[in-house]
Amino acid sequence: ETGVTQTPRHLVMGMTNKKSLKCEQHLGHNAMYWYKQSAKKPLELMFVYNFKEQTENNSVPSRFSPECPNSSHLFLHLHTLQPEDSALYLCASSQEGGRGQYFGAGTRLSVL
Amino acid sequence: GENVEQHPSTLSVQEGDSAVIKCTYSDSASNYFPWYKQELGKGPQLIIDIRSNVGEKKDQRIAVTLNKTAKHFSLHITETQPEDSAVYFCAPTDSWGKLQFGAGTQVVVTP
Numbered sequence: 621e622t623g624v625t626q627t628p629r630h631l632v633m634g635m636t637n638k639k640s641l642k643c644e645q646h647l648g649h650n651a652m653y654w655y656k657q658s659a660k661k662p663l664e665l666m667f668v669y670n671f672k673e674q675t676e677n678n679s680v681p682s683r684f685s686p687e688c689p690n691s692s693h694l695f696l697h698l699h700t701l702q703p704e705d706s707a708l709y710l711c712a713s714s715q716e717g718g719r720g721q722y723f724g725a726g727t728r729l730s731v732l
Numbered sequence: 733g734e735n736v737e738q739h740p741s742t743l744s745v746q747e748g749d750s751a752v753i754k755c756t757y758s759d760s761a762s763n764y765f766p767w768y769k770q771e772l773g774k775g776p777q778l779i780i781d782i783r784s785n786v787g788e789k790k791d792q793r794i795a796v797t798l799n800k801t802a803k804h805f806s807l808h809i810t811e812t813q814p815e816d817s818a819v820y821f822c823a824p825t826d827s828w829g830k831l832q833f834g835a836g837t838q839v840v841v842t843p
Contacts, residue, residue: 651829668829710776718825718826718830719766721778723768723775
């Protein structure tokens with residue numbers, strides 16, 4: 621148990637569906653992150669939030685929409701996804717920007 | 733942007749032997765150098781890190797060495813055990829907290 625909880629663990633959705641991924645951290649950290657992990661590719665940083673403010677968006681398509689209502693919760697809203705968006709989506713948190721990140725177990729997403 | 737290369741991409745070692753993974757980076761502004769371990773079905777876990785004012789750090793069977801002049805740092809695992817089998821990632825980070833993960837090294841420890 622890393623202190624970072626992601627739900628759901630698995631998600632199958634059609635290209636026209638709308639779904640949300642949830643991340644919660646119980647570590648008192650100030651920064652939270654979304655990553656995409658695809659087979660045979662390095663982890664891709666998608667979004668960074670520091671003190672609930674988005675500080676980084678790495679050219680992520682608008683069909684991915686993050687939300688950070690407070691420093692303990694992070695959401696990733698998904699709509700009209702493509703099959704190539706199928707991947708493991710990982711959430712992480714840290715006390716110090718970028719350093720010593722704690723990861724959740726991820727949500728395995730399949731887009732049909 | 734940061735260019736990170738990790739070698740080897742796969743590493744098979746006999747139980748009890750040592751394993752070494754090397755990470756080369758391009759951004760001279762990097763000053764924090766962590767290694768993460770990812771087991772099957774789990775997220776990456778920070779196992780050891782080093783800051784740029786230190787050349788080596790050890791924690792039981794794992795160690796990290798840093799050569800800032802040559803822009804590379806390495807993970808050393810001694811007396812490998814089956815539970816060391818996992819994918820290992822380096823993630824050099826600059827003072828702004830911007831980091832880039834390496835492509836990963838699959839380590840397999842055979843009994």
